[in-house]
Amino acid sequence: MNLTSLLPIAMQKETIKSSAQQDESVGAEVSVSADVAESPAGRPDYIKVCDFSFNYVPAVRVLHNITMEIPERQVTAFIGPSGCGKTTLLRNFNRMNDLIDGVSHEGKIYVNDQDIYDRNLEVISLRKRIGMVFQKSNPFPKSIYENVIYSLRVSGQKKKAILDETVERSLKSAALWEETKDRLHDSALGLSGGQMQRLCIARAIANRPEILLMDEPCSALDPIATAKIEELITELKENFTVVIVTHNMQQATRVSDRAAYFYLGKLVEMDDTTKLFSNPEQKETEDYISGRFG
Amino acid sequence: MNQSNTEHILASFEEALRESRNSVLRMASVAQQNLEHAITGLLSRNSELCNQAIADDDEVNSYEKSIDGEGLKTLMRFSPVATDLRQVLAAMKIANNLERISDEAGSIARRARKIGKQAEVAETRMMEPLYEMAAELLRDGIRAYAESDVSLAMSLYELDQKLDKAHRKTIKELTKAMEQDPENLKVYLHLIFVVRCLERIGDHAVNIGEESVFVESATDIRHVGADALKEFSSE
Numbered sequence: 001m002n003l004t005s006l007l008p009i010a011m012q013k014e015t016i017k018s019s020a021q022q023d024e025s026v027g028a029e030v031s032v033s034a035d036v037a038e039s040p041a042g043r044p045d046y047i048k049v050c051d052f053s054f055n056y057v058p059a060v061r062v063l064h065n066i067t068m069e070i071p072e073r074q075v076t077a078f079i080g081p082s083g084c085g086k087t088t089l090l091r092n093f094n095r096m097n098d099l100i101d102g103v104s105h106e107g108k109i110y111v112n113d114q115d116i117y118d119r120n121l122e123v124i125s126l127r128k129r130i131g132m133v134f135q136k137s138n139p140f141p142k143s144i145y146e147n148v149i150y151s152l153r154v155s156g157q158k159k160k161a162i163l164d165e166t167v168e169r170s171l172k173s174a175a176l177w178e179e180t181k182d183r184l185h186d187s188a189l190g191l192s193g194g195q196m197q198r199l200c201i202a203r204a205i206a207n208r209p210e211i212l213l214m215d216e217p218c219s220a221l222d223p224i225a226t227a228k229i230e231e232l233i234t235e236l237k238e239n240f241t242v243v244i245v246t247h248n249m250q251q252a253t254r255v256s257d258r259a260a261y262f263y264l265g266k267l268v269e270m271d272d273t274t275k276l277f278s279n280p281e282q283k284e285t286e287d288y289i290s291g292r293f294g
Numbered sequence: 295m296n297q298s299n300t301e302h303i304l305a306s307f308e309e310a311l312r313e314s315r316n317s318v319l320r321m322a323s324v325a326q327q328n329l330e331h332a333i334t335g336l337l338s339r340n341s342e343l344c345n346q347a348i349a350d351d352d353e354v355n356s357y358e359k360s361i362d363g364e365g366l367k368t369l370m371r372f373s374p375v376a377t378d379l380r381q382v383l384a385a386m387k388i389a390n391n392l393e394r395i396s397d398e399a400g401s402i403a404r405r406a407r408k409i410g411k412q413a414e415v416a417e418t419r420m421m422e423p424l425y426e427m428a429a430e431l432l433r434d435g436i437r438a439y440a441e442s443d444v445s446l447a448m449s450l451y452e453l454d455q456k457l458d459k460a461h462r463k464t465i466k467e468l469t470k471a472m473e474q475d476p477e478n479l480k481v482y483l484h485l486i487f488v489v490r491c492l493e494r495i496g497d498h499a500v501n502i503g504e505e506s507v508f509v510e511s512a513t514d515i516r517h518v519g520a521d522a523l524k525e526f527s528s529e
Contacts, residue, residue: 250373277375279512290378291307292300 045069046241047093047211052107054088056100062088064265065107070258075233075242077256077273079249081293084262086245090213093243094130095123112210131204131240135216137196139188139203144171144180147188147199151207166206173239174202175232194225201232205240212236214244218251230255249289253277261285307372314364314385315440318392321357322436324350325392328399329432329495333425336406336488337418344410347403354396361389380512384505388439391498391505395432398491398498405484405491412481417471420464421488427457428495435502442510447503448527454496461493 047070054063063085070076078086091097092109095116109116116126128151139147146153148167157163167184171177176198180191188199197217204212214233218226233255236242246252252259253273260270261284269276269285280286287293302308328347335343365386368374374382409418431453438447465486472482504516515526 249375253375278379280376286376287300289375291302291304291372293303 046072046112047243048108048110048113049089050108050110052089052092052105052109054085054092054097054105055103056088057102058104062265063092063105066267068260068267068270070241070243072241073237073239074257075237075244075255076258076260077252078243078245078260078262079247079252079289080262080268081288082247085265086260086262087215089262090215090243090245093211093213094127094132096132098123128207129209130211130213131207131209132213133197133200133204133215133217135219137193137200137220139191139196139199141187141189143185144188144191144199145184148202148206150203155207170202170206171199173205173236174198175228175235176202192225194221194228197221197225197229198232201229201236205236210241212240212242214242216245216247219247226251249277261288263288304372307368307374307378310364310368310372311374311378311381314361314368314382317357317361317364318385318388319436319440321354321361321389321392322432324353324357325396325399326429326432326436328354328396329402329425329429332399332403332406333421335403336409336421339406339410339414341407341410344403344407348400351396351400354393358389358393362386377509377512380509384439384509388502388505391501395495395498398495402488402491405488409481409484413478415471415475415478415481415485417468417482417485420467421485421492424457424460424464424489424492427453427460428492428499431457431496431499432502435499435506438503439506439509442506444507444510445527447506448515448523450500450503451523454500457493457496461489464489 049066049068049070052063052066053061055061066085066089078090080086088097092105093111093116097103105117111126111129114121140150142150145167148170149157149163152163152166168177168181171180176195179195180199188196191199197220201212201217217233218229221229230251233242233244237257244252244256256273258270259273259276261268261276261280261282263284269280269282271281276285277289280289302311328350331343331347331350334340335347365382368382372378431450434446434450434453437443438450468482468486468489472479475482501516504514507513507515513526515523518526
């Protein structure tokens with residue numbers, strides 16, 4: 001059916017006005033790379049996956065011919081049952097899977113039009129452009145301050161003014177500044193679970209990445225901490241392209257602009273989140289999102 | 295259409311959806327009966343039937359509250375999406391339309407009681423064809439919902455236009471009768487209100503059809519205009 005005038009209201013793409021727009025101080029704190037800043041308005045595709053297949057060992061193919069585009073500065077959610085390949089694809093975006101023996105791939109992945117498997121590309125430089133937040137918060141056994149600037153320390157940054165600015169900017173962007181500004185030198189391990197996860201987000205964005213990958217970032221958190229992270233994700237998309245893996249359907253509907261459903265290593269359907277959750281094209285998608293799967 | 299006939303993993307969710315659908319159908323049958331009693335009471339000058347239609351409106355009101363309450367609970371407990379979400383929303387909105395239909399039937403019954411106390415006029419018979427059209431619209435609207443029949447739901451517009459036309463024509467004739475027979479002015483006035491109630495019932499039945507289309511095709515066909523409707527029908 002191709003009748004835009006007849007599309008249900010729920011399917012009309014909503015413009016989510018993040019609170020970052022209302023609180024300009026948050027948006028102003030995080031600058032973006034020159035490439036992103038120069039991108040034309042209208043959300044161009046930032047990550048392009050072209051006929052990409054991935055094998056953990058030669059005989060086990062876990063991703064099959066995935067082709068998708070992930071728009072710039074929007075939140076894209078990957079959903080699907082366990083083992084469907086969503087985390088594997090996410091970890092390919094910063095080539096974390098390279099660390100596993102015997103893996104191989106076919107096809108291409110482009111980040112801002114750059115082939116991430118290009119032989120001339122330095123993996124470290126790629127990973128600097130892509131921050132990652134994991135299911136379980138993993139702060140280092142150091143102070144809050146040191147956690148945030150860890151990547152700057154590793155890259156040899158010693159100027160206190162820059163380090164201080166980074167800590168404040170990152171913690172503000174991760175909505176953690178107010179709670180921690182008076183105890184920056186306390187151990188990060190003394191924070192609550194939700195605060196630790198926000199600290200990990202602050203650490204991930206300290207180096208001003210272009211993309212933020214989040215692998216079930218709220219699965220170990222209580223509803224309040226989850227709500228804070230979700231609010232944060234909505235704010236972060238003003239400056240970052242966010243890709244989130246989640247098993248929580250409601251979370252996907254709340255935070256994402258686009259959603260992709262994976263099953264058995266294949267991309268079944270990708271669409272605007274409101275469309276995918278109100279009127280999916282594929283029966284398999286409807287079965288999964290409405291709890292009929294299996 | 296990608297709707298699933300696979301059952302939910304959660305049996306209680308499946309049961310909640312099934313029960314909500316069944317409650318709507320039970321409510322529809324009571325509303326239909328109330329309308330029938332009201333019109334039969336009018337045509338046969340039977341005040342008992344009129345009283346029954348008025349009393350049974352309470353049952354319809356209870357159904358509306360119960361369907362809304364269960365719908366709210368289903369939204370809260372299961373956070374439905376896609377077809378399931380549309381089903382829950384449609385059940386609540388259809389229940390609202392049925393409640394209004396039963397209210398209109400109650401109004402007809404109240405007018406019929408008053409008409410029954412006045413002198414009989416031949417124009418009362420004019421209500422019969424209008425009722426038949428309204429009842430058919432209601433029956434088809436409910437059938438479209440029960441049987442997930444989009445084409446049947448789409449056919450309601452044509453019949454509703456006929457009812458609207460008949461409504462305008464009958465009002466004209468009743469106004470003329472008022473001028474020619476001023477002694478029975480009150481009766482004609484009551485009949486004009488009955489005609490209006492029947493026309494409103496047709497509109498509510500169309501609303502029910504529109505909700506059925508929304509459940510089945512995820513398309514909102516309300517207030518889209520004749521051209522868009524034509525295009526949708528041809529899809």
